[in-house]
Amino acid sequence: MSNLDAQGHEWRSGLRFPWPQPPANGAVQQVAEGLLWLRMPLPFGLDHINLYLLRHGQGWVAVDTGLNNAQTREVWEGLFDTALGGLPLVAVICTHFHSDHVGVLGWLSDRFRCPVFMSASEYQAMHQLGTQSDVSSSWAFREHYQRAGFSTEQTEALFPLLGSAHFRPQVPTSFRRLSEGSQLTIGGRRWQVRIGRGHSPEHACLYCAEDGLLISGDQVLPRITSSVCVQVTEPDADPLRDWLDSVECLRSVPDSVLVLPAHERPFFNLHQRLDQLRDHHQEHLQRLLDACTAPRSAVQLMAVLFPTVKGRFDELMAIGETLAHVNYLIAQGHLVREETAGVFRYGRTPEGVTAQSVLGQL
Structure with missing residues (x-):
């Protein structure tokens, strides 16, 4: 159920959405001074990812990059002389290693000779994703899914999907490390790094206390839930424990922040959404x-x-x-x-x- 308040903001499932519609794919929307929301298309059922562009001096800082495909590079090429006004990227921040977030990271970093900022665990996982050998030769891969109950035919059918270039990012040679509590000053705003776990090893959210902004990546999404998965690389892992702990840690961020997620639309009422996410997994359990x-x-x-x-x-x-x-x-x-x-x-x-x-x- 949804309705509009006096400000024209949409209320849906206890969350408040200040923009009734997202920007078109490949277009931007200003959400605060010097802060743009970019809607990057994806070729999946989930057909977009939200990237964010932060003005910094005579350039821009990008948060996340989009998938490694020709469409993503075409969108970026169009933005360089339009939304970015011909100014260069001076840094790229990546919330985590998943392919829709880091796909063209190496391409952007090389093009502008700019540094990459991400957590150490995410950088390592990205390198593993970008350089891993063909999984079709892995006995551990087959064993993992057959132990789960997949037939040989079902397991074999996964190989073409995982071998797609979409899931192989262009990785940079070096990075600057983000850790819990790291501080970044970008365009006069101070951003504090808040680390979440479970969806990925060391997911970096960016919190600006002065302006009440939280770039949440995939750690908090307004309608869909972040995937929390066991992978073949660590079959006995307990990522749900990490994820539920991270939900509780994020309650120290004020409920009043504007949450800028990687999918869907920006929203208010962070704590309500944290309650919903916790309850969702408790129901599954x-x-x-x-x-x-x-x-x-x-x-x-x-x-x-x-x-x-x-x-x-x-x-x-x-x-x-x-x-x-x-x-x-x-x-x-x-x-x-x-x-x-x-x-x-x-x-x-x-x-x-x-x-x-x-x-x-x-």
Whole structure:
């Protein structure tokens, strides 16, 4: 449900949206003095990413870059002499390593010979993503998804998707490190780095206390939820624990900030959204527990959480999210894992038995 207030702001699901419509793909919208919101197209169901441009002296600082494809580079080329007024990029900040955020990072950095700012864990993960060998030769990849309950044919069908150039960013040679509490002064504004985890290893949000602005990247989104996934690189990880902890840490940012997310529209009422995100995952956890009256594979549990998965990419995200919730419940002692014929199955912890974390289990 939505309605408009006296200022013409839209209210939807407890959040307030000051702009009724986003800018067109490839266009910009000023959200504050010296701060532009750029809508960059994506060739997916989620058809855009929000980038932000911060004026700094005789140049601009870009926050995130878009995907590594010809369309992204074409949009940037058009912006250099229009929205940017012929002024150069003097730095690029990346919130995290995912391909829609860092796709043309190396291209932009090389073109303007400007530094890159991101956290150390995200820089390392980006390099791994950009230089990893063909996953089709990886026994660990096959084992991970077959243990989840995928057939050999389903696993093989993932290879063309993961081999796409879209998911291989252009990586820069060097970076400047961002850490929790790092301070950046850009165009007279002071931005403090707030680190979130779970969606990615060390996601950097940017908070300007004086002007009440939070560039949240993917850590807080207004309608959709950030993916929290277990990947083949760390199959026993507990990213949901990291993500829920990060939600609580972000409550120290005032509820009054204007949140500038990487997808959808900027919004107010941060704490309301943090409540919604926490409750969303708690509901998922309860649904899994209710479904585990008998041992079930991750693929069977995926159907409980995501009954209408469309396409291979959505399936990849859905199984990763399912495993994140399963691993959290194991670490909390609510589920146990057993292996049968090469497939992991999950059931409720027997009464009176203390379940161990997945860590260290063989």
